[in-house]
Amino acid sequence: MHAEQPVRSGRAKRLPRAVRERQIMDAAVDVFSRLGFHAASMDEISEVAGISKPMLYAYLGSKEELFATCIRREATRMMEAIATGVEAEEPPDVQLWSGLRAFFGFVGENRASWQVLHRQASSQGGPFAEELADMRGRAIGLVAALLVHSSDFSNVPRAGDKEAESLAAALVGAGESLADWWLDNPQEPAGVVAARLMNLVWMGFGDLVAGDVWHPPSRRAERSPED
């Protein structure tokens, strides 16, 4: 988690524009995540960023533009974090496992980002939710493709795209909510939470109750299952 620098008292030191913009964005994500879009005030964001309000407007435009920029930046960071963790050549279950680990890893280290993306963005109407729905749609699409691809390994008639999509939506949603739950119960490491979801969606309660569990292939031991 970023350590926002303390509230300044005098005049801020001169800094190049790019640096200030990053500071402002960090502050904005922080404030938006804590208060939500409407309750967050530009005054507070500027204060946390350590500059004055007109700088905000000079650099990042209106409040709405600022919020949209936050969403885009954080969404991109997250998708990249996940994409980096997944190898397209692996078998489906391993890909899923890698994706889950990367996802929970990101959330664990960027709680504010996650709050902004998951709660604030989706609960505001208009272009924000749309922006977010786009990214969410891409994530669901990826998972759905994974599912359809999984079916190719078996001799079962290929599931309909709609069906795969809704299953993917359920899975993505399970991940989102488990991440939320995890924020309130942060005792456990990311790897354990990810493994639990992996077991749920891959094995199902039916198998789990019967004592069957999924476990990652033991090769590739450089990535330990604990964080």
Add this chain to the structure above:
Amino acid sequence: MHAEQPVRSGRAKRLPRAVRERQIMDAAVDVFSRLGFHAASMDEISEVAGISKPMLYAYLGSKEELFATCIRREATRMMEAIATGVEAEEPPDVQLWSGLRAFFGFVGENRASWQVLHRQASSQGGPFAEELADMRGRAIGLVAALLVHSSDFSNVPRAGDKEAESLAAALVGAGESLADWWLDNPQEPAGVVAARLMNLVWMGFGDLVAGDVWHPPSRRAERSPED
């Protein structure tokens, strides 16, 4: 979905307090679900309800009280709808199935309620989220108890409470998100969506890919799987 009566132009007809309160609550749920807590204005709520602002304050108190009352009412309605659908004597998988059907049935017929509960309430901080977290916690607790109980049927060492709870959180979350997805893709009936989630969480992708599916016991045919 309620058909909110159109915007009045003259003076409203005299009505007994209880009736007016219901109208106001319906209007409030409608407006809060569309705009969120902050963006919703008491003026708009009063307009949709077909009365003037002072009536709002006379009957339901402040904006915060009104919102909290909405949450409580809708949460209670939903929990009751689910509880009514589940028989405690049934085997675990059937209980889960009934619960899912009842849940998706409720969401399908009360979209505004669901928006208020799932999005708006949780994204506002303070006592609202707490209220909501309570209900959510009860739901998770119920599912967790179901899971622990399931294990008793098997010879597996009983899963830890924490583990059951996180699995339940994932399941509840999967339901929430699938419901959200469904709102955007409302072609399919509630029963089909519920069945799909049931299959996912009970069988798991592993079994589904292999062609194994869960299906409800064929007795009790008076409840058809379609809505």
Add this chain to the structure above:
DNA sequence: TGGTAAGACTACTGGTGAGTAGGTAAGGCG
């Protein structure tokens, strides 16, 4: 048929927060 209390309204206040006008310091470059 008139009295009255609950139901309803118009028209205001006060506070808050988005966005801006106009002015001040600080680094760079001749």
Add this chain to the structure above:
DNA sequence: CGCCTTACCTACTCACCAGTAGTCTTACCA
């Protein structure tokens, strides 16, 4: 060293909205 550009500030305007004061009106009962 003086000039200009870029970073930065204080102090405002204006709109919107929660909440209220004071007044009118209608259904019901005696």
